[in-house]
Amino acid sequence: MEIRQEDLKQLSGLLANPRQNIVIVSHTNPDGDAVGSSLAWRDVLERMGHRVTCLIPNKYPYFLDWMPGIDTVVSFKNDETGLTRRVVAEADLIFCLDFNAISRLEGLGEVIETNTTARRILIDHHLSPPPGFDLSFSYPDASSTAFVVYSMIEKMLGIKAITKNMAEVLYVGMMTDTGNFSFSFLTPALYRAVAVLAETGIDIPSIHNNVYNAYTEGRARLFGYAINRKMEVIHDGTVAYMSLLESEMRRFQFQPGDSEGFVNYPLTIKRMKLSAIFIAHRKFIRISLRSRGGVNVDLFARKYFNGGGHRNAAGGKSFVSMRETIEHFKRSIEEFAAEGGLD
Ligand code: 5GP
Ligand code: MN
Numbered sequence: 001m002e003i004r005q006e007d008l009k010q011l012s013g014l015l016a017n018p019r020q021n022i023v024i025v026s027h028t029n030p031d032g033d034a035v036g037s038s039l040a041w042r043d044v045l046e047r048m049g050h051r052v053t054c055l056i057p058n059k060y061p062y063f064l065d066w067m068p069g070i071d072t073v074v075s076f077k078n079d080e081t082g083l084t085r086r087v088v089a090e091a092d093l094i095f096c097l098d099f100n101a102i103s104r105l106e107g108l109g110e111v112i113e114t115n116t117t118a119r120r121i122l123i124d125h126h127l128s129p130p131p132g133f134d135l136s137f138s139y140p141d142a143s144s145t146a147f148v149v150y151s152m153i154e155k156m157l158g159i160k161a162i163t164k165n166m167a168e169v170l171y172v173g174m175m176t177d178t179g180n181f182s183f184s185f186l187t188p189a190l191y192r193a194v195a196v197l198a199e200t201g202i203d204i205p206s207i208h209n210n211v212y213n214a215y216t217e218g219r220a221r222l223f224g225y226a227i228n229r230k231m232e233v234i235h236d237g238t239v240a241y242m243s244l245l246e247s248e249m250r251r252f253q254f255q256p257g258d259s260e261g262f263v264n265y266p267l268t269i270k271r272m273k274l275s276a277i278f279i280a281h282r283k284f285i286r287i288s289l290r291s292r293g294g295v296n297v298d299l300f301a302r303k304y305f306n307g308g309g310h311r312n313a314a315g316g317k318s319f320v321s322m323r324e325t326i327e328h329f330k331r332s333i334e335e336f337a338a339e340g341g342l343d
Contacts, residue, residue: 001142001189003151010135012156014119015048020092022050023118027099028057028106029256032176032211034098035060036169037145039069041095041123043166044153053087057108061257063214067172068165076108085111091118096133098145100126100308123148125177126309127298140310143185146173150193159196167197171207179264180208184312215258222252226262226277233266238342239333240266243278243322263288273342274300274333278318278325285318285325295342304332 022045026034034056042052058077064070076084088094088111102109112120119134125145129138142148150170153161162170174194178186181194198204222244230242244259252258259279266275267290274291287305289297290313297314301307307316318325336342 001139001148001151001187003137003139003148003155005155007135007137008152008155011121011137011152014093014121014135015045015050017092018049020050021087021090022052022093022095023055023087023091023112024052024095024097025055025105025108025112026097027104028108030056030058030060030064031260032064033144033146033173035064035067035070035073036171036173036176037097037123037149038073039067039169040146040153040166040173041097041149042069043163043169044149044157044161047161053083055084055087055108057106059256061260062255063211063257064172066210066214067169069169076111084108085115088112088115088118091116094118094120096120096122096124097149098124098126100124100129100138102130123152127311128308141185143183143187143190144173144177146170146177147190147193150174150197151189154193154196162196162200164200164202167200167202168207171197171202171204172211175208176211180212216253216255218253219255219258222249222254222258223262223265225252226259227265231266233269233272234330235333235337235342237269237271238273239275240269240272241276241278241326241329242266243326244280245322246280246282249280263290267292276329278322278329280322283319285320285322287316287318287325287329289314289316300332300336300341304328304336 024038026038038054042054045052054073056075059075122133122136124138125142125148127140139148226242233240263275263277266272273295277288279286289301291297296311298309298311301314301316305316309315
């Protein structure tokens with residue numbers, strides 16, 4: 001992955017005027033990569049002298065609380081002061097980080113679609129980048145948006161510009177989107193980037209501890225329940241799915257972010273190729289999909305669940321009942337398998 005020089009030149013042009021109003025937006029249910037890449041990019045822009053606000057559609061999960069600067073990120077859902085609309089209306093530039101469909105912004109999408117004349121720039125690593133951006137840093141073969149941001153900083157300003165704070169939040173993005181450096185796209189360049197971040201003196205074990213060992217007791221018990229009681233294995237041991245109803249989540253004092261990572265676990269079973277989890281929300285069911293190797297859940301999510309993502313990690317939504325969603329999933333798996341999708 002090499003950041004295109006012409007795009008950087010265009011970006012420098014857009015950033016050349018001093019003291020511009022800039023908004024950074026990222027996706028709903030923001031994860032470590034969404035928040036980490038946003039915070040690092042804000043730091044870069046502020047250093048250039050711009051005024052920057054980070055927006056997210058809803059609140060970040062509690063295990064990201066400790067990230068430096070996260071307390072100033074504005075959650076649209078909890079914004080009662082109208083700050084979101086104001087900063088978007090005043091924005092000269094809007095950076096969209098870590099998502100490939102405006103629908104991933106939920107209500108915030110409408111605000112940035114209608115309330116502004118700002119130029120829009122995409123920085124992302126998902127498949128199928130949407131059209132309509134003035135400038136696009138779309139690198140689907142990057143393991144995280146944090147790594148794209150890192151590579152942009154490296155090319156624009158050099159590695160000396162990376163502070164310890166930036167390194168910390170970028171590391172969170174790289175770590176969480178690669179499943180702690182265990183999924184695909186683990187390139188030598190990524191490890192060189194990690195080495196640069198480590199040089200700033202960040203405490204990697206404590207970052208790991210802050211993110212992965214900070215869950216509630218309820219979350220641990222919900223996980224046990226989901227695996228033990230709710231996991232179904234189908235298609236000759238190669239596909240697993242779990243589902244959680246709102247009533248079940250309430251029993252374990254569910255907090256946003258608690259189901260993060262559950263969907264990965266069935267892939268620890270030998271021969272498992274695809275894992276899905278269905279999580280009931282008030283108005284719809286969220287689907288998360290994970291797969292191994294050549295099995296493409298981006299395609300699956302696109303075709304059957306109005307979603308998308310990456311080859312081995314994707315998601316989508318369903319607007320029918322849990323029972324119907326699971327029936328649709330099982331039928332879809334049979335069709336997908338018959339077309340060679342699970343080979
Ligand atoms: P997760 O399962 O962690 O929520 O999401 C896995 C990946 O799929 C993420 O990269 C995420 O951006 C993408 N994704 C999840 N839900 C959706 C969706 O509804 N639409 C699209 N286009 N991508 C999604
Ligand atoms: Mn990401």
